Amino acid sequence: xxxxxxxxxxxxxxxxxxxxxxxxxxxxxxxxxxxxxxxxxxxxxxxxxxxxxxxxxxxxxxxxxxxxxxxxxxxxxxxxxxxxxxxxxxxxxxxxxxxxxxxxxxxxxxxxxxxxxxxxxxxxxxxxxxxxxxxxxxxxxxxxxxxxxxxxxxxxxxxxxxxxxxxxxxxxxxxxxxxxxxxxxxxxxxxxxxxxxxxxxxxxxxx
Ligand code: S3P
Numbered sequence: 001x002x003x004x005x006x007x008x009x010x011x012x013x014x015x016x017x018x019x020x021x022x023x024x025x026x027x028x029x030x031x032x033x034x035x036x037x038x039x040x041x042x043x044x045x046x047x048x049x050x051x052x053x054x055x056x057x058x059x060x061x062x063x064x065x066x067x068x069x070x071x072x073x074x075x076x077x078x079x080x081x082x083x084x085x086x087x088x089x090x091x092x093x094x095x096x097x098x099x100x101x102x103x104x105x106x107x108x109x110x111x112x113x114x115x116x117x118x119x120x121x122x123x124x125x126x127x128x129x130x131x132x133x134x135x136x137x138x139x140x141x142x143x144x145x146x147x148x149x150x151x152x153x154x155x156x157x158x159x160x161x162x163x164x165x166x167x168x169x170x171x172x173x174x175x176x177x178x179x180x181x182x183x184x185x186x187x188x189x190x191x192x193x194x195x196x197x198x199x200x201x202x203x204x205x206x207x
Contacts, residue, residue, distance in 0.1 A: 012183050012184065012186075012187040013045055013046055013047070013183065015187055015190070015191045016046060016183070016186050016187055016190055016191070017046060017047075017048075017093075019190035019191050020093050020117070020190065021093070022092050022093055022115075023092055023093060023115055023116050023117060024048075024088075024089060024092035024093050024094045024095065024096055024115060024116040024117075025039075025042065025046075025048075025093075025094075025095045025096070025116060025117050025118075025119065025186065026089075026095075026096045026098060026112050026116040026117070026118045026119070027039045027042075027095070027096065027097045027098065027118075027119050027121055028098050028102070028103040028112075028118055028119070028120050028121070028161055028164050029100065029120050029121040029122060029123070029161055029170070030100045030123065030128055030150075030153065030154060030157065030161075031099075031100040031128065031132050031138055031140075031141070031150075032123070032127075032128045032129075032130075032131035032132040033121040033122070033123040033127075033128065033131075033170040034121055034123075034131075034170050034175065034178065035097040035098065035121055036052050036097045037175050038097075038121060038170070038175055038178050038179055038182065039052070039095045039096070039097035040095075040097075041175055041176065041179045042095050042179050042182050042183070043094070043095035045179060045183060046095065046183075048093055048094050048095050049094040049095070050094065050095045050096075050097075051088055051094055051095070051096050051097070052096075052097045053081065053084055053085055053088065053096060053097060053098045053099055053102060054097075054099045056084045056088065057077070057080050057081055057084050057099075060080065060084055061080060064137070065077070065099075065137065065138075065139065066137055066139050068080070069139035070139070074139075074140075078101065078105065081099060081101070081102050081105075081108075082102070082105055082107060082108050085098060085102055085108055085111065085112075086108075086111055089111055089112065089115040089116060090115070092115060092116065096116070100153075100157070101140075101157075103118075103157075103160060103161060103163075103164070104156075104157060104160055109160075109163060113165075117165050117166065117186065117189065117190070118164035118165045118166070119164060119165070119166045119167070119168055119182060119185075119186075120161045120162070120164035120166070120167045120168070121168055121170040121178070122158075122161065122167050122168070122169055122170060123169070123170040123171065124171070125150060125151060125154055127170070127171060127172060128150055128154075129146075129147055129150055132146070132150065133146075140153070165189065166182075166185050166186065166189055168181050168182055168185060
């Protein structure tokens with residue numbers, strides 16, 4: 001066989017990268033579902049840059065998210081968030097973890113649909129509650145009844161998160177398992193069934 005015809009060793013990662021082109025992978029979902037942790041590991045697997053939108057917003061504003069909420073209010077934060085995400089999506093491919101409310105803005109959803117593949121990390125309310133209790137820096141949960149607030153936000157947001165291209169169940173398993181599921185789901189979405197899987201007619205022929 002001439003060298004040029006030798007098959008290049010394909011891996012799920014290289015398949016995903018070539019199918020992505022300049023598009024990014026955007027993680028969406030509620031606070032505490034693991035968007036940043038999973039996103040950072042997913043980016044490392046794909047050898048793509050990882051960016052956390054909340055960190056970028058803080059850098060652009062020169063203050064923390066609680067400070068932005070306190071000094072300027074949520075609408076100001078949301079405008080900044082939309083601008084930062086738009087800018088980041090123009091610089092793909094990268095893996096982008098978004099804040100829990102970002103996908104609620106239609107303009108941001110449309111941008112993500114045009115320039116990225118979105119993954120909803122979906123977690124049950126009790127998993128979210130257990131995780132958000134560990135940090136006190138989320139202004140939306142500084143209420144008399146944080147659990148009730150999470151329930152209300154989930155009810156409002158889940159029908160919108162559902163519009164993401166892909167959904168992965170975030171649960172109490174090692175993060176690398178969730179990353180592995182993201183890789184496999186992305187590969188099937190972008191490239192179709194695994195090459196190693198025999199075609200259906202071969203399967204039926206050997207039955
Ligand atoms: C928010 C989630 C936060 C942060 C801000 C608002 C939300 O990000 O953007 O506190 O509206 O759900 P995480 O989802 O990374 O916690």
